[in-house]
Amino acid sequence: MRTPVSLLLAGALLGTMACDDDDEKPPEETPLSVEAEKGLSIVPFALDTNGLSNAEKERIGMGSYLVNAAGDCGTCHQALQPNGPPKYMGGGIAFAVGAGGEVVYARNLTTDPKYGMKLTEAEFIETMRTAKDFSSDNDEEQLIVMPWYTFRWMSTEDLKSIYAYLKKVPAVENPVPADIKGALAAARPVPFPSSYTDGEVSRPLPAESTSDRLNIDRGMAISTLADPAAFSTFSADDKKLYGRGSYLANAVSDCSGCHTNPQRNLQTAKIPPDLFLSGGAIFATGPGMDAALKLKRSMSSNLSGATHGLMKDMTYEQFKEIIVKGQYVRGTxxxxxxxxxxxxAEALRKLTEDDLKALYVYTKNQTPRTGAADKQPQEPARWCATDADCTSTGGGTCNASNECVGTACTEDWQCGACQTCSSNVCVAPAPNSACLMGGI
Ligand code: HEC
Ligand code: HEC
Structure with missing residues (x-):
């Protein structure tokens, strides 16, 4: 039985002990989150954490988790080397953004004093949220290729973590050429709204809160489609996974950026809801990259379709295997x-099991897309030097533009990305094919 007296004594005793403790060692620190622990374990360079407080380690670890596992900043921002492995975050990859030679270059995000990122934390957040291009001539231009329309929905805490992490990335002395934006230089930054209005339904963004560390409420607000009819019957755990999955998919991992085609209506900035995650976007490889990857172009899979969508019949174990093993599976x-x-997938396989499950629960439970939106995407169009390259990878012959053609078909979807089925054989797309520019 506790009496007021013993409470008083206990209090006095604890008080003394705390005092003693203060003299000898610093107060107990908050342990790191599992995401930050994971983030620290996947930093792709030697990071010296000596002397860092747990709060600092949490920031940097979470930043690494967002950059290297949940998001994949590294693929676009790496510096490719003619001989040898690419340099992490060194920038310089060119993205063609128009038919008249317009091109933008991924920036050097390292700490290199001359060529690295010079943004302050506040400017970095503004860039990610509004696309303001501080490095352009007049400070008023917009980023073009960078998926800011996805990253803008990240919480301020998460953006700060990414910034803290980038400030630890070793310098890469790689100058990045100036962009040639042409008419696109007229595009202006887009003010950050207080509501999510890009999808089927508009929802106000919840107040920023450190108690919602995993941004589950934020995820619910930025979900592109209306919540599925079955949502109210989900278990409490599944509701959390769904919200977290939406945050990852729609603010960090950008599944929709690649699996919704077209990604956005450029006039209204809305993601076409009928097409959400139904695939069909085209990814072409340029000269050099095509030979290295033995790939001319690929097409994103249909995740959400009622008939052709992949997720409707997929178990979590199968989903995990695709991501973890980097495998495409279709029948046999x-x-x-x-x-x-x-x-x-190389980034996503570093996610915690909970976050992988969250992505599964979210993508699996999207109300199925139907009709013309339920697309039948095509297999990758294979690159070849000789016919032997084709016969060994699925048949056909090598045409003059180094593309495998000539396999048997009855419909277009049985041919390589953007190829068409003509008289029962797959033929290469015409140079002006709409598919080459915008997928299906
Ligand atoms: C699809 C490729 C792509 C991805 C993915 C990507 N970026 Fe970028 N980023 C670019 C390009 C290209 C530019 C520069 C020009 C533009 O977009 O017009 C850029 C610019 C930036 C800038 C502006 C730098 C400056 O000095 O002004 C920042 C900051 C940035 N990216 C951070 C990130 C972070 C953080 C991630 C991951 C969360 C990321 N990027 C993912 C392509 C990408
Ligand atoms: C940079 C573009 C890009 C991003 C980002 C992306 N995907 Fe994909 N995804 C593709 C392409 C292209 C394919 C087709 C690949 C192939 O043919 O091998 C694909 C294939 C898949 C497959 C199917 C494999 C199969 O058997 O058909 C799944 C599942 C998948 N993506 C899920 C996701 C999820 C979930 C996300 C977000 C966490 C995501 N993707 C983000 C481009 C992307």
Whole structure:
């Protein structure tokens, strides 16, 4: 039985002990989150954590988790080397953004004093949220290729963590050429709204809160489609996984950026809800990259379709296997995933089991897309030097533009990405094919 007296004594005793403790060692620190622990374990360079407080380690670890596991900043921001492995975050990859030679270059995000990122934390957050290009001539231009329309929905805490992590990335002395934006230089930054209005339904963003560390409420607000009819019957755990999955998919991992085609309506900035995650976007490899990857172009899979969608019949174990092993599975066919999903999977497989499950629960439970939106995406179009390259990878012959063609078909979807089925054989797309520019 506790009496007021013993409470008083206990209090006095604890008080003394705390005092003694203060003299000898610093107060107990908050332990790191599992995500930050994971983040620290996957930093791709030697990070010296000596002398860092747990609060600092949490920041940097969480930043690494967002950059290297949940998001994949590294694939676009790496510095490719003619001989040898790419340099982490050194920048310089060119992205063609128009038919008239317009090109933008991924920036050097390292700590290199001359060529690295010079943004302050506040500017970095503004860049991620509004696309303001501080490095452009007049400070008023917009980032073009960078998926800011996805990253803008990250919480301020998470953006701060990414910034803290980038400030630890070793310098890479790699100058990045100036962008040639052409008419796109007229695009202006987009103010950050207080509501999510890009999807089927608009929802106000919840107040920023450190108690919702995993941004489950934020995820619910930025979910592109209306909540599925069955949502109210989900277990409490599944509701959390769904919210977290939406945050990862729609603010960090950018599943929709690649699996919704077209990604956005450029006039209204809305993601077309009928097409959400139903695939069909095209990813072409340029000269050099095509030979290295033995790939001309790939097409994103249909995740959400009622008939052709992949997720409707997928178990968590199968989903995990695709991501962890980097495998594409269709009936009896199993092959390695190709660019750029191979790169995305390389990052995603570093997620915690809970976060992988969250992505599964979210993508699996999207109300199925139907009709014309329920697309039948095509296999990768294979690169070849000789016919032998084709016969060994699925048949056909090598045409003058180094593309495997000539396999048997009855419909277009049985041919390589953007190829068409003509008189029962797959033929290469015409140079002006709409598919080459915008997928299906
Ligand atoms: C699809 C490729 C792509 C991905 C993925 C990507 N970026 Fe970028 N990023 C670019 C390109 C290209 C630019 C520069 C120009 C533009 O977009 O117009 C850029 C610019 C930036 C800038 C502006 C730098 C400056 O000095 O002004 C920052 C900051 C940045 N990226 C951070 C990130 C972070 C953090 C991630 C991951 C969460 C990321 N990027 C993912 C392509 C990408
Ligand atoms: C940079 C673009 C890109 C991003 C980001 C991306 N994907 Fe993909 N994804 C693709 C492409 C392209 C394919 C087709 C790959 C192939 O044919 O090997 C694909 C294939 C897949 C597959 C299917 C494998 C199969 O058997 O057909 C799954 C599942 C998948 N993606 C899920 C996701 C999820 C979930 C996310 C977000 C966490 C995501 N993807 C993000 C481009 C992307």
């Amino acid at each position: 066919i199993t092959r390695p995933l190709v660019y750029p999903m191979a790169n995305a």
